[in-house]
Amino acid sequence: MHEDVFALWVYLARSPLLWLTVTILAYCLCDRIAAALRRAPLANPVLMTMCLVGLLVRGTGTPYATYFDGAQFIHFLLGPATVALAIPLYQHRHMVMRSILPMACALIAGSVTALISAVLIARLLGAPAAVVTSIAPKSVTAAVAMGISGRLGGDPALTAVLVILTGILGAIIVTPLLDWLRITDKRARGFAAGLAAHGIGTARAFQVDPLSGTFAGIAMGLNALLTAVIVPLLL
Amino acid sequence: MLLSLGLILLCQLVGEAITHATDVPVPGPVIGVVLCLLLLLARDQALRWMPAELRDGTFENTGRGILSHLSLLFIPAGVGVVQRLDVLAGNALAIAVSLLVSTILGLAVTAWVFHFVARRLHA
Numbered sequence: 001m002h003e004d005v006f007a008l009w010v011y012l013a014r015s016p017l018l019w020l021t022v023t024i025l026a027y028c029l030c031d032r033i034a035a036a037l038r039r040a041p042l043a044n045p046v047l048m049t050m051c052l053v054g055l056l057v058r059g060t061g062t063p064y065a066t067y068f069d070g071a072q073f074i075h076f077l078l079g080p081a082t083v084a085l086a087i088p089l090y091q092h093r094h095m096v097m098r099s100i101l102p103m104a105c106a107l108i109a110g111s112v113t114a115l116i117s118a119v120l121i122a123r124l125l126g127a128p129a130a131v132v133t134s135i136a137p138k139s140v141t142a143a144v145a146m147g148i149s150g151r152l153g154g155d156p157a158l159t160a161v162l163v164i165l166t167g168i169l170g171a172i173i174v175t176p177l178l179d180w181l182r183i184t185d186k187r188a189r190g191f192a193a194g195l196a197a198h199g200i201g202t203a204r205a206f207q208v209d210p211l212s213g214t215f216a217g218i219a220m221g222l223n224a225l226l227t228a229v230i231v232p233l234l235l
Numbered sequence: 236m237l238l239s240l241g242l243i244l245l246c247q248l249v250g251e252a253i254t255h256a257t258d259v260p261v262p263g264p265v266i267g268v269v270l271c272l273l274l275l276l277a278r279d280q281a282l283r284w285m286p287a288e289l290r291d292g293t294f295e296n297t298g299r300g301i302l303s304h305l306s307l308l309f310i311p312a313g314v315g316v317v318q319r320l321d322v323l324a325g326n327a328l329a330i331a332v333s334l335l336v337s338t339i340l341g342l343a344v345t346a347w348v349f350h351f352v353a354r355r356l357h358a
Contacts, residue, residue: 023307023310023311023314024307026310027304027306027307027310031304031306031307045306046306046309046310046313049306049307049310049313050309050310050313050314050316050317051317053310053314053317054313054314054317054318055317057314057317057318058317058318064314064315064318067311067314068311068315071310071311071314072311074307074308074310074311075308075311075312077301077308078264078308078309079247079263079264079267080240080243080244080247080264080301081301081302081305081308082247082262082264082265082267082268083243083244083246083247083250083264083267083268083270083271084243084271084297084298084299084301084302085268085302086246086267086268086269086270086271086272086274086275086298087271087275087294087295087298087299087302088299088302089268089272090272090275090276091295093272099349099353101352101356102348102349102350102352102353102356103349105348105349105352106345106346106348106349106352107345109344109345109348110341110342110344110345110348111341113337113340113341113344113345114337114338114340114341114344114345115337117333117336117337117340117341118333118334118336118337119333121329121332121333121336121337122326122329122330122333125328125329125332125333126329127326127329127330127333128326131326131329131330135330135333135334138334138337139337139338139341141262141265142312143262144260144261144262147260148260155322157319157322158322158323160312160315160316160319161316161319161320161322161323162330162334164309164312164313164316165316165334166334166338167309168313169334169335169338170338170341170342173338173339173342174342177339177342177343178342178343178346181343181346181347183346183347183350185346185349185350185353187349187353188345188346188347188349188350188353189346191345191346191349192341192342192343192345192346192349193342195341195342195345196338196341196342196345197338197342199305199308199309200306200309202305203305203306203309204306206302206305207306213302217268219345221261221265221268224260224261224262224265225260225261225265228260228261229260
């Protein structure tokens, strides 16, 4: 009996189907939990699913490459999903056009603030230069951030970790922080989430309100461009 | 629905091609957003000639469908992070404080500047 189970596991563990299924079902479970907790900021579905699936992958001794063989089908959809941000953008285009100036000012102020504060604090606390370089682009979507970090002598793997952690942190903090600052403008709230916490912040913004999500998507795209230009000038 | 999916992929594909050909520091899908937006605006100019799928809201619904579980799409990369938390060792404190404070400042400054400018302009 034991050996049969083992043989079945060996078979399943090699097929992409297993981890694809696990990822989707784990997400469904965690998203249910988040909904049951009325989308409380701390009950972040990305964080919960990541930990759950991470524990399963590690607990079964599965190499990440094997996991990714299955999960890549989900990962692939990030590209088309980003393109699909054009649809809410199109639907809210008149509102977006009216907000060009607030967006431009917020983009420059927010991007520079996030960048300089991250670099200064890391330096003050004694982080070596390579780590500081890896931290600098952490608010930007992973592909761009890893490119910036690698080009300037940082560690792209560390940057990837920092990007995801920043995204989750931002998605958790944004609602309570902006409530506390009494900023109720949905555009401003979404724009901040996308700027500071890229796609994960954008996902959070869409959960709260489609208009916020739209502005988050715009901020994510613009900040990727701006950060790529200013990080090399600052470091 | 298939046509919609194909067009979304086409926007990404052309975006990736532009990124590779020109060295702009923006990922292909972000350029794809601009292309997809142009596509929608062009459609409105020639609505009568468009296939039904682009006129009846199917395209919009397909896009919204992909976007409705955006959070799910970050899990594969996120699980990679859980496996690589060791790279944080050694500078954990500097990294933790830096991420936390700069994320709070980034969020607050962005939202506040947006709010302030929008109010001034009555936008």
